[in-house]
Amino acid sequence: MILIRKTGEIIKKFLSKYGKHIKRIFIVLLIVTAIVTGIWLFKSALERVHNNKVLKERGEVSVVVFGDSIWDIVRDDTGIAARLQRQLGNKVILSNCAIMGTSAAMRTSEAKNYKLWNEQSLYSMVQIAAGLKESAIPEDKAAAELMNTVDFQKADYFVIAYGLNDYFSAIPRASDDPEDVYTYAGALRSSVKLIKKCFPNAKIIIMSQTYCQQYSYGRIISDSNDKDFGGGTGLEYIQAAKAVADEMGTLFINNSEDLGINIYNGKMYLSDATHLTAAGRLKYANNLADYLIKAFEEDMK
Secondary structure (H helix, E strand, O other), X not given: OHHHHHHHHHHHHHHHHHHHHHHHHHHXXXXXXXXXXXXXXXXXXXXXXXXXXXXXXXXXXXXXXXXXXXXXXXXXXXXXXHHHHHHHOOOEEEEEOOOOOOOOOOOOOOOOOHXXXXXXXXXXXXXHHOOOOOOOOOXXXXXXXXXXXXXXXXXXXXEEEOOHHHHHXXXXXXXXXOOOOOOHHHHHHHHHHHHHHHOOOOEEEEEOOOOOEXXXXXXXXXXXXXXXXXXXXXXXXXXHHHHHHHHHOOEEEOHHHHOOOOOOOHHHHEOOOOXXXXXXXXXXXXXXXXXXXXXXXXXXX
8 A cells, every 4th residue: 555655646746747748748749640640641542533543544454363362262342353353443354363272383293183283373374365275174163264254365464473382382493494384483484474475465463472370279380481391481482483573574562571461460461371361351452453553554654
């Protein structure tokens, strides 16, 4: 009781001496916060007006996505494609040809179900789009119908979004053959080269894998920044994708870095340590929308 009384007396003396200053500081902080918030809201409003103008003037755009489960696992109104569509408006025709569990690279005969995976790998998808081979994608995949109905010759943008399954499966990042489709970088490089050859007017965007974590008994034991499954860390796969983008002259988006998901906020944005929550999908879609709108603006110059 004595300690509580003495503490109360100290606080009372402090407030009587500095109370007016604290009130002033508090008021100043409120004013500064209000000003900063107002500036942010005004800036956001201007940005929305500008983006809407760009989208209106750019006209109809066709965007084709080749990717894995990050795009395919959720296809409802909270999915990346749906959120991106709302950001870009109806003039943007978005074809989500992603297939869950697929990799950019093809699998060797030593890999489990390699024939099935190879029919759905990035290079095979590009070959199908180019009309160089018939689609053998199972009908239960949402991408199956799209691959047979989309007019790929009218595509303005191809978005390539792979990496997680290459990383998890320890697929080699590269080999002596720069166009080795059984490696991650080789598959990206060969696919970009084929897109450029068959669809010369289309722009290409390579997106890196997203950040992910590894759990054991409910505890985070590692993440893609340092975990190596045998082919390198997640960061090394991202570096390989960026190197291909730089070499081939395509736009590159570093999802792991741009989205700001990390070991501290992972629970908010990762539903199962790998796939994105609704909040994570929103961040992903917003980030890609910003890149696309800037690209659309460049197209009009």
